[in-house]
Amino acid sequence: MTPIIEFDGVSKWYGNVIGLNKLTLHVPAGVTGLLGPNGAGKSTLLQLATGQLRPSQGTVRVFGQDVWDNPGLNHLIGLCPEQDAFYEWMTGHDFVRTCARLSGMNRREATKAANRAMELVGMTEHMYRAVRGYSKGMRQRTKLAQAMVHNPRVLFLDEPLTGTDPVARRDLIDVVRGLGASGCSVVVSSHVLHEIQALTPRIVLLHRGRLVAQGHVREIRDLIDKHPHRIVLVSEQYRELAAKLATCADVDGIKFIERESSLLVETRQPDAFYARLPELAATGGLSLREVYSEDDNLEAVFKYLVNR
Numbered sequence: 001m002t003p004i005i006e007f008d009g010v011s012k013w014y015g016n017v018i019g020l021n022k023l024t025l026h027v028p029a030g031v032t033g034l035l036g037p038n039g040a041g042k043s044t045l046l047q048l049a050t051g052q053l054r055p056s057q058g059t060v061r062v063f064g065q066d067v068w069d070n071p072g073l074n075h076l077i078g079l080c081p082e083q084d085a086f087y088e089w090m091t092g093h094d095f096v097r098t099c100a101r102l103s104g105m106n107r108r109e110a111t112k113a114a115n116r117a118m119e120l121v122g123m124t125e126h127m128y129r130a131v132r133g134y135s136k137g138m139r140q141r142t143k144l145a146q147a148m149v150h151n152p153r154v155l156f157l158d159e160p161l162t163g164t165d166p167v168a169r170r171d172l173i174d175v176v177r178g179l180g181a182s183g184c185s186v187v188v189s190s191h192v193l194h195e196i197q198a199l200t201p202r203i204v205l206l207h208r209g210r211l212v213a214q215g216h217v218r219e220i221r222d223l224i225d226k227h228p229h230r231i232v233l234v235s236e237q238y239r240e241l242a243a244k245l246a247t248c249a250d251v252d253g254i255k256f257i258e259r260e261s262s263l264l265v266e267t268r269q270p271d272a273f274y275a276r277l278p279e280l281a282a283t284g285g286l287s288l289r290e291v292y293s294e295d296d297n298l299e300a301v302f303k304y305l306v307n308r
C-alpha cells in the first residue's frame with residue numbers, strides 16, 4: 001500500500017529530553033492505532049505529522065509533501081489534540097464553525113459544515129450551549145467535530161477517548177471507524193490497548209521515543225511467538241501436573257501460584273502444548289479446572305514487546 005504519512009529517520013529533542021528517536025514509519029490509508037505508555041512520544045509524533053513541531057532530524061511527509069512550514073497541506077489534515085483548547089464562552093457550534101472559517105470556508109459553507117460535523121459526533125442537541133458547561137464526553141465530541149469540519153483526508157486523533165463515558169466511547173469509535181471506511185486516513189493514539197483494538201487491528205507500538213513494533217495484531221502475535229508464552233493451568237492436583245510437565249521438552253519454565261492452586265507455564269510452542277495438554281492430564285488422571293493464556297489480549301502483547 002502507498003504510504004500516506006512517512007517518517008524517515010525522525011528525531012525530536014526537547015533540550016536534553018528526547019521525544020522521538022530516529023523513527024522511520026510509513027502509514028498507509030485506513031485507521032492506524034498508535035499505542036504507547038505515557039511519555040512514549042505519541043503526541044510528539046502527532047505534532048510533527050501536523051506541522052506543529054519541526055523535526056530535529058529527518059523528514060516528515062504527508063501525501064509526499066514535507067509537512068514543516070507547508071500551510072498548503074492544512075486543508076488536507078485534521079488534528080484532535082489531547083488538551084482542550086476551547087474559548088469556554090463560545091458555543092460548541094461557534095467554535096467548530098470558526099475552525100471551518102479558518103480553513104477558508106465562507107460563512108454559509110462554514111455553518112453547513114459545522115452543522116454536519118456536530119451531527120456526526122452526536123452533538124446537535126447541545127451545540128448551541130456554551131462550551132464551559134460541557135461534560136468531558138461532549139468536549140471530546142466537539143474536538144473531533146472541529147478536527148474533521150473541513151473534510152480532511154488525513155486525521156490525527158490524540159487520545160480521543162480519554163475520560164469519555166461508555167456511550168460517548170461507543171459513538172466516537174463508530175465515527176472513527178466510519179471515517180476510515182470512507183477513505184480518510186486516521187491515526188489514533190492511546191495508551192489503553194483495548195480502545196485501539198476496538199478501532200483497528202493495525203497498530204504501531206511506541207516506547208521511549210522508539211518504534212517497538214508495527215503491523216496487524218496477528219503479525220505482532222507472530223513476533224512474540226519467538227518469546228515464551230505464559231499459560232496458566234488451574235488444577236487441584238497442580239503439584240502432580242507440574243511433575244508431569246517438567247518432563248516435557250516444550251516447557252521452558254514452571255512457577256507455582258500456590259494460593260490459586262495453579263501453575264504458570266512458559267512455552268515457546270503454545271500450539272503443540274495446547275494440543276498435547278488434554279492427553280497429558282488424562283493419562284495421569286488429573287483434572288484441569290481452567291486453562292488460559294496470559295497472552296490472549298493486546299495488553300500482554302504490549303508488555304512482552306516493551307519488556308523484551
Ligand SMILES: Nc1ncnc2c1ncn2[C@@H]1O[C@H](COP(=O)(O)OP(=O)(O)OP(=O)(O)O)[C@@H](O)[C@H]1O
Binds near residue numbers: 017037042045
Ligand atoms: N514541550 C516539551 N518540553 C520538554 N519535554 C517534552 C515536551 N513535550 C514532550 N516532552 C517529553 O518528550 C517525551 C515524549 O512525550 P510525548 O508527550 O510525546 O509522549 P506521549 O506518548 O504523548 O505521552 P502522554 O500519553 O503522556 O501524552 C516525554 O519524555 C516528554 O516528557
